[in-house]
Amino acid sequence: MDEPMVDAPGQQVKVTFTTTETDLQLPETKRQLLVPADIRRYGLSRILNSESMLDTGSIPFDFLINGSFLRTSLQDYLVANGLSLETNLTLQYVRSLIPPVYEASF
Amino acid sequence: ATHLTENGEQEKPLRDYSEALEMWSNFQAKTQSLSQSLSSQLRLILTPTQSTKLSGAFRTGKRLNIKKIIPYIASSYKRDKIWMRRAVPSKRSYQILLCVDDSSSMADNESHASASSSSSSSGRLALESLVMVSRALASLEAGQVGVLGFGTDVFVAHSLTDPPFASSSHDAGARVLQRFTFRQDGTDMVRLLRATIDHFRDARLTQAATSSGQDLWQLALILSDGLVQSRDHARLRPLLREAMEQRVMVVFIVMDDAKGKGKGHSVLELKEARFGPDGVPVIHRYLDTFPFPYYLIVHHLEDLPGALAALLRTWFAEVNS
Ligand SMILES: [Mg+2]
Numbered sequence: 001m002d003e004p005m006v007d008a009p010g011q012q013v014k015v016t017f018t019t020t021e022t023d024l025q026l027p028e029t030k031r032q033l034l035v036p037a038d039i040r041r042y043g044l045s046r047i048l049n050s051e052s053m054l055d056t057g058s059i060p061f062d063f064l065i066n067g068s069f070l071r072t073s074l075q076d077y078l079v080a081n082g083l084s085l086e087t088n089l090t091l092q093y094v095r096s097l098i099p100p101v102y103e104a105s106f
Numbered sequence: 107a108t109h110l111t112e113n114g115e116q117e118k119p120l121r122d123y124s125e126a127l128e129m130w131s132n133f134q135a136k137t138q139s140l141s142q143s144l145s146s147q148l149r150l151i152l153t154p155t156q157s158t159k160l161s162g163a164f165r166t167g168k169r170l171n172i173k174k175i176i177p178y179i180a181s182s183y184k185r186d187k188i189w190m191r192r193a194v195p196s197k198r199s200y201q202i203l204l205c206v207d208d209s210s211s212m213a214d215n216e217s218h219a220s221a222s223s224s225s226s227s228s229g230r231l232a233l234e235s236l237v238m239v240s241r242a243l244a245s246l247e248a249g250q251v252g253v254l255g256f257g258t259d260v261f262v263a264h265s266l267t268d269p270p271f272a273s274s275s276h277d278a279g280a281r282v283l284q285r286f287t288f289r290q291d292g293t294d295m296v297r298l299l300r301a302t303i304d305h306f307r308d309a310r311l312t313q314a315a316t317s318s319g320q321d322l323w324q325l326a327l328i329l330s331d332g333l334v335q336s337r338d339h340a341r342l343r344p345l346l347r348e349a350m351e352q353r354v355m356v357v358f359i360v361m362d363d364a365k366g367k368g369k370g371h372s373v374l375e376l377k378e379a380r381f382g383p384d385g386v387p388v389i390h391r392y393l394d395t396f397p398f399p400y401y402l403i404v405h406h407l408e409d410l411p412g413a414l415a416a417l418l419r420t421w422f423a424e425v426n427s
Contacts (some may be wrong), residue, residue: 009336011335012378014211014376032376033389034377035378036380036381046385046387047389050386053389084210086293087211088211
């Protein structure tokens, strides 16, 4: 088989996860990850909660980049800050204080 | 300094000449013994060895060609070219393109911590490797060496027909290092492979016009952090097949700087997340879809000569078998 994955992915960006929550630390080998560039908070939460990551079920997470909460897609964040897909974004995850809002897309 | 090319295009800013000159001399001094080690290993590979294969049909020779015996008898011993001889190995020459990733992922761009210490990055490791390998090749004096840079586009930093990098003058080397600033905001590997194959096709024609009877060996060494958009992996496969058909060997050298990065930051550990049709995230190892059949992961510069020589030896054994 030439291509093991069926769906051709869209653009990706490399992120590094960090947290100060002592009970929610990722092992060092899982902290860097390529994610779809159009991902938002909800999609990132799903990834962190997944079995191969924290395996925590459905904790809603918020993400901080350089001290401010991510409220757009990563792609939009990069564009707004004049950054390219070559950038390695550090995402600090925290338990969300806002009750989980159903977002139209993730 | 902003330069205008002949076509009037605006060119990217260059690294300061005196800084580049100092870098080249420092890297050359630092990597001298590694360079010598690589060149002596490559000399063994490039030197034509006595061919062990017996072939052909001659009146005298070393061993009988069994297939010719029946026709020999049937022709009443007239068709008497029944002997095989040892083939004379042809002289080998090479054309090597060193393709250096100039994209900004090669610099320290961890988020936007702007104070980048260029002392520890894939970019620095790539430039040290470039100096080490090009010096090793120059001392072999058996072929041509060129340097390409790539990011969102591809540029020629040193043409195959330019004079080789001398040990005494660092000017040519410094001019190459000036071109690499690691500020391109994309890594277009598809464009690089296309340019490499085309470049080698032209170079082969030029070479064929000037010399004959030589076994021309064309090799592209890609020095990069290995970060390519995964969706390009599938688009690279047909190009890699085309390179193979053209007898161009492509070796991907992944610059995975161990000093600059903490544990768990190696490309070997890198994973990627995709969402299935059901919206469930699936996590794979990034290198699982990496399309290059020949790749090396270099954590320390000292690993490179041995690893590269071993890979090239294996490849030679494969193509000559
Ligand atoms: Mg890159």
